[in-house]
Amino acid sequence: METLLRPLAVAGGALVATLALGWVVDRALRRVDARHPETPLWHLLRRCRIPFQVLLCALLLLGAFPAARVGHGHRDGIERALAVVLVASLTWLAVRVATAISESGFTRYASVSHDPARVRRVRTQVTLIQRVVFVVVAVVAAAVALMQFPAMRTAGTSVLASAGVIAAVAGIAAQSVLGNLFAGLQIAFGDMVRLGDTVVVEGQWGTIEEITLTYLVIRTWDERRVTMPVSYFTSRPFEDWTRGGAQLTGVVLFHLDHATPVEEMRSELHRVLKENATWDGRGWSLAVTDTTPTTIEVRALATAKDSGDVWTLRCTIREVMLDWLRREHPYALPRINTAPAPGHHPLDDTPTRHTRHDGCASRHDGGPRHDGVRDHDGVRDHAGGDRGPHDGEVRGPSHPRPAPSR
Known part of the structure; x- marks a missing residue:
């Protein structure tokens, strides 16, 4: 009976101590967070409560394990299991703490920076650095956990002995994966694209929503998600509408009749722009850019602060100007002439044939x-x-x- 109650008492005591100490630490972090609302660090550290409690419980169980007097047949297995839990919880806690510190630092930087492009660049770099660190920590933790088993130690020694051959084979097999990985690092530190950039890729217009080490996610204007490998952005050209500034110039083309009053149309366009809030006032113009035997091409230009406003402004110009032309100058809209030439009757040239039948x-x-x-x-x-x-x-x-x- 003692062999059963003693391990249960040790496990129960470790669990109670873990819960009590975790509650105390959480209360302390909550008070510090209430005193310092200007920084999110303490609030983010509160998310580390669960991995901290798991780590603490594993440490207490390992420390009190000799007092449990577990039989020799189960001692080695329990010790290895506790060691694996200890390594996993320590890795989990380290990742949570690193995330809290990096997020707190970025939030403080974003609050004092006045350059949105620089903020997006830092956000991209922080995100990719976090992912790289997480992958490295996870690989190291998995190796340490596996080394707790004698069979895995032997396998690890043989792997290290043939590391050169395995590295060559793995490099050939994972060439595309490694290419995307290095492309992700190049994007992070080369500042090629950033989170929140407006891009046009393969005819798709959208915003960079997520950047990982191997792929990017583009959210299109109709809320679709386009996933593309990061190597695409390092090997092919693409349009970035927010690099160097988000201001854009919108273009609207009209195909009108030769009799269109261009000067009056120019005055009407200026009036429409002055009454539109999406026009940023940097510039505008209206000019005849081409002519054909039946129509002329009139181009209207107007500036806006970003891609969303320039789209709205283009649609407004197109709708209002066409309505104005229809009401004030309907002859300016293109027409297809189907009437015959003056003085010519279409039946004049129609051949006729008459025959006589029974005298009529x-x-x-x-x-x-x-x-x-x-x-x-x-x-x-x-x-x-x-x-x-x-x-x-x-x-x-x-x-x-x-x-x-x-």
């Missing part, structure tokens, strides 16, 4: 008659006349004619 003139080709009435197979004319009682005679609805004598 009739039409066999559906063409126009001399009296302006068209027959269709001798049944009914266009005015609703019916076939007469004599030899294909056609009678109109208002001017009947007698049948010719035989």
